[in-house]
Amino acid sequence: MGAISSERETKEVVPPSYTMxxxxxxxxxxxxxxxxxxYCYVFSSEHGVQKDSAYLVRASFWAGSALPYATISPNLVKFDLLIYTDLWDEITISLPQIYKEELREISIIAIRDSIDVCLAGNSTGKDIxxxxxxxxxxxxQDFSYVDHMVNRTGKRPLMSVQKINYGAPSSQTFIRLWILVERER
Known part of the structure; x- marks a missing residue:
């Protein structure tokens, strides 16, 4: 992860069973x-970020059985995920999480030599x-959806909305198809 712009705390949790x-x-x-x-994580030129280059950003959220703090609604946590200052997605997680983490992916063209991924919540009426x-x-640049972002969408980000495993020969083999949608700024 990149550097965070303000204080944070950590807590160890039991990971999902498939990662044991x-x-x-x-x-x-x-x-x-x-x-x-x-609260922002900043990927900068020190991390290899270059203006006008394409990147995949993946954020994962796993709380396990409970969070170390109270939430506004019992057994539910809600907060916002941002790219730069733009809303990427609202994260809503039911607790306890049972099998798999919440995952968000977005493909973007860097608008400067850094990429800010921010979390927003407790001061906006949402959870920590x-x-x-x-x-x-x-x-x-040879990925077709990168070409689509650059030449057809005005460099707007594309969000992954679903990953589907079609006919993998075993539970240890994954075949992925990305369904991407344009995210307006």
Missing amino acids: TQETPLSTIRYCPGNHSK PFISSLVLRPLG
Whole structure:
């Protein structure tokens, strides 16, 4: 993960059962109990970010059985996920989480030599935000959806809305099809 702009706390949690044999970032949550409007992780040129290049950003959320703080609604946590200052998605998670983490992916064209991924919640009438994992991956210009973002959408981000496993030969093999939608700024 990149650097966060304000205080945070961490708590160890039991990761989902399918990760028990692997070391996983889902065994720790990072939460932001302060009163700031947002808490940002910044991927900069030090992390390889270059203006006008394409990136996949993946955020994972796993609280396990309970959060270390009270939520507004029992057994439910809600907060916002932002790219730069734009709303990426509202995260809503029912607790306890049973099998799999909440996952959000977005493909973006960097608008400067850094990418800000922010969590917003407790000062906006929502819950204290948390995150388990944040990944940034560069995307090649030869991907068809990167070409679509650059040449057909005015460089607007594309969000993954669903991943589907079609006919994998075993439970250890994954075949993925990404369904992407344009995200308006």
